[in-house]
Amino acid sequence: MGPVVAVVGGGQLARMMAEPAGALQIRLQALVEADDGATAQVVPYSQVGRADDAAAVAQIVEGADVLTFEHEHVPQPVLADLISRGVNVQPGPEALRHAQDKIIMRRRMTELGVPCPRWTAVSSAAELREQDVVRWPLVAKTPVGGYDGKGVQVLDSPDDAERVATWFDHPRGEVLLEERVEFRRELAVLVARRPTGEMRSWPVVETIQTGGVCAEVVAPAPDIPDHVAQDAIDVAEKIAEGLGVTGVLAVEMFEASDGVILVNELAMRPHNSGHFTIDAAVTSQFEQHLRAVLDLPLGETAMTAEVAVMVNLLGSDLEDPSSAYPRLMAEYPEAKVHLYGKSVRPGRKLGHVTVTGTDLPTVRRRAREAAALLGGR
Numbered sequence: 001m002g003p004v005v006a007v008v009g010g011g012q013l014a015r016m017m018a019e020p021a022g023a024l025q026i027r028l029q030a031l032v033e034a035d036d037g038a039t040a041q042v043v044p045y046s047q048v049g050r051a052d053d054a055a056a057v058a059q060i061v062e063g064a065d066v067l068t069f070e071h072e073h074v075p076q077p078v079l080a081d082l083i084s085r086g087v088n089v090q091p092g093p094e095a096l097r098h099a100q101d102k103i104i105m106r107r108r109m110t111e112l113g114v115p116c117p118r119w120t121a122v123s124s125a126a127e128l129r130e131q132d133v134v135r136w137p138l139v140a141k142t143p144v145g146g147y148d149g150k151g152v153q154v155l156d157s158p159d160d161a162e163r164v165a166t167w168f169d170h171p172r173g174e175v176l177l178e179e180r181v182e183f184r185r186e187l188a189v190l191v192a193r194r195p196t197g198e199m200r201s202w203p204v205v206e207t208i209q210t211g212g213v214c215a216e217v218v219a220p221a222p223d224i225p226d227h228v229a230q231d232a233i234d235v236a237e238k239i240a241e242g243l244g245v246t247g248v249l250a251v252e253m254f255e256a257s258d259g260v261i262l263v264n265e266l267a268m269r270p271h272n273s274g275h276f277t278i279d280a281a282v283t284s285q286f287e288q289h290l291r292a293v294l295d296l297p298l299g300e301t302a303m304t305a306e307v308a309v310m311v312n313l314l315g316s317d318l319e320d321p322s323s324a325y326p327r328l329m330a331e332y333p334e335a336k337v338h339l340y341g342k343s344v345r346p347g348r349k350l351g352h353v354t355v356t357g358t359d360l361p362t363v364r365r366r367a368r369e370a371a372a373l374l375g376g377r
Contacts, residue, residue: 018039191248203221
């Protein structure tokens, strides 16, 4: 056998690591939430357990060369204990804490001189009402635990403070307030970094959100000036270096109307904005993450097509989306379908479709139509 990688998390991200792991003869050992979940269906060496259970995490790293993650919810004390016992944890806890706590992340971004929306942290509803650092309306965020639009509220005036009053009951005791940015569009940059410092970035992509959830990704971001694209990549690589990230780092950004790049969120793992790399890049984000955490030389990140559009399947009217395969494969032979083995639930990320080509309007239309068939629409 080749190297062994332990991964915490049993969702679609760990599932999509399985294919490149098999090709490279890397054995995955996954700590999963359920024995019939997305990852457990394709990774034979899966163990059911909670990410905050120190004993379960310790068991999954037995015999592994490295421990990595598909989400950021492993408590710092658990990681610190593993480090003290000589476990190779990548990304390390000092880096990962910046993806676990948005206030810690914002403070470090400010120290690094990374452009961000104006922000402050408050510890009570009264302090929120009285603060004058961030102009109203503003965006309030829970520092920990929020994702896909959860834990985010737009507050129009101090009178709205009570809408987030219960957030202060969290052990963190603070709420992040950010300027509501008037942006042209949302962008993302994925960069991979090895422990020894080698970095490679994929082209800048545009992300389209629906209800706080990524619905579509266009690669490369259309009509983006070269200097703006380079600024975005430079910012992402500065963050990866400054935080000592290992593996894939996703940096979600706003492109302001004046072309200024502002950092919104970070994720230290493969990310929805990089799924297009499976079918449209020389090296996918999932293979690259495995290479990086094992400190192997990184792969080429150039695109293999002029344009790619990835459309998420968010819920479905079909009991089984795969029942659409005969029609979809006949009418859209260029579409690459990835289903995650999840039961259907309204709004749930069930899979994605990627189409590549040369003409963006055509590629986008066909990707959307193919995804709609999976959704029974």
